[in-house]
Amino acid sequence: PDSISWSFSPGVVSLSPGSSASSNLTLSASPNAPVGEYEVLVLACSGEVCSQTTVPVAVGELNVSVTEVGPRPTAGSPAALRVSVEPIGPPPEYVGLTLSSTCADLSPRYASGAPPLVVNVSATSDEAGECAVEAVASAGGVTWSSRITIGFLSPLTLERVDVSVPASLELGEELRVTGTISPAPPGPADLEVTLTSPAGDVSVTTHGGSVDREGRFEFIERLESPGRWEIDISLIAPETGERIHIGTYEVRVGTPLPDLRVIVGAEPTGRPEVGEPTQISLRVLDSSGLLSGVVRVNLYDETAGVLIFSDDLMVEEGSSDEITIEYSPTEPGLHEISAVVDPGNEVAESNEDNNGALLEVIVPPPPPSSPGPSGSEPPAATGTERGKGKFNLAYLAALGLLAAGAAALVARRRLGTGPRLETPGADPCEGLRRELLGVERRLGEASSAVPAEFRGVEGTDAVEERLRADLEGEMRRVSEEIQRLRSSLEGLEAERNSLDRRIADARERLRVLNRRLRRFESLRQSREEARQRVEEARQRLDEALREARGRARRKSERLRESARYRGLERRVRREEERLRRAVERLEERPESRSRRRAVER
Structure with missing residues (x-):
């Protein structure tokens, strides 16, 4: 038609047997060209030999597509959609896009612009199940549409969480965390564990399949430095990939220290006489096996107030050599012999209350002199x-x-x-x-x-x-x-x-x-987290209300603009029809000045 202009160059080519030549055909459609598909006939002749072909050309056609972006959404969470409007052939100058759904809130619902056009849409449904979204593009009085169905999943909400986390560990000891969540996920699920070190470094680890179908889970982590660690545990929903917070816990990691104690014994273990030497044995033990060096040991007679022995003993690989000291009590009665390791507290220990040991030695009084045999006379005396x-x-x-x-x-x-x-x-x-x-x-x-x-x-x-x-x-x-x-x-x-x-x-x-107290503490933390989630949900609701009011205001503005645009389109079409009739009348009588003025108007 006349609304499509063309140029063909070169129109004449010279060919010899076995050679080829090319020409360029350029088509241009005016803005008022009718939308549709056309055929261009190409005819090449040399003498009486001719060959022809047809080339299809689309004017103003649009391809509308709607695709879902990201994981499957849950009810109450937005689904991300991408709406694309791609032209086929020469694009129209302006395209209006309308999105609609009977079961989801869409944002935005209207868009416009020159194609190609891409619009990111958020669709939110409060109910689980399938929901259809339709996109309609319009240009030049013609519409194109596309439709997509979204499956919204039921959200996973934890009603009960029971987690066992040790409050303290020794450096090098592995962290073992066990727990149970209810309701259990529909299948094996992953846990995301975020560790915050005492220096503030953050590491995230995913424990795949650590939650079974009954809701039980267990995982192991290693805390490499002493101090206060923070462990944040979240459940990764199997179908949606949503992170559901389980809890945040604190673990203190301490540096292992030696633990010294002393073993004291005596020979003979019976009742030695006054002045008879008692063999007292000493040995120092370190239950941690960390200490390698000398440590002071004192031995006292608490009853007599006497320091019996004081010297340094070498402790290696958890023990010292056993030494023996001879001690002869000078008074009869009970003698309390005490041994103290590290009396000056020069060695930092994990337990300072077990550094002493007590030994009792009983020394009877000397017996009185006994009389002679019965019937015998004592020796002569005055x-x-x-x-x-x-x-x-x-x-x-x-x-x-x-x-x-x-x-x-x-x-x-x-x-x-x-x-x-x-x-x-x-x-x-x-x-x-x-x-x-x-x-x-x-x-x-x-x-x-x-x-x-x-x-x-x-x-x-x-x-x-x-x-x-x-x-x-x-x-x-x-x-x-x-x-x-x-x-x-x-x-x-x-x-x-x-x-x-x-x-x-x-x-x-x-x-x-203590177990009940830990359970109560866990419940208290869960209650605080629930309060925080409620507050966050309230804030999100307020933001959603503000956004909904903004969308309503923008929608009202777009409706008014769309109404004005449709009125302008109707006026343009009426004017185009009047122009076409005036041109036809002018073509019938080109010499008519009135008809020429009508065309100019």
């Missing part, structure tokens, strides 16, 4: 010396037993009226043992306690007989008190066993309470 020896023996024996009986009575009274031992781990028999050892010490001291006025007194047989009778009575009473003390000791042993059981039960209840 009356004064003989009477003195008889009286001293009886006096010492009576004095010692009376002291023992008094001590036993005092111990019994303390046992019956004193407060009960409620301290966990204390030995309720310790006080009684100390009382008995004090009796033994006083018996030794009594050997030199004979008053001077009784020395050299003759004629003490009657006194000796009376003292012997008193001695037998006191021995009976002491034996009865000893039996009572033994019964009390057995009762105290039973009470101690009962206390141990109660302590074990209390520790078990404490462990249960």
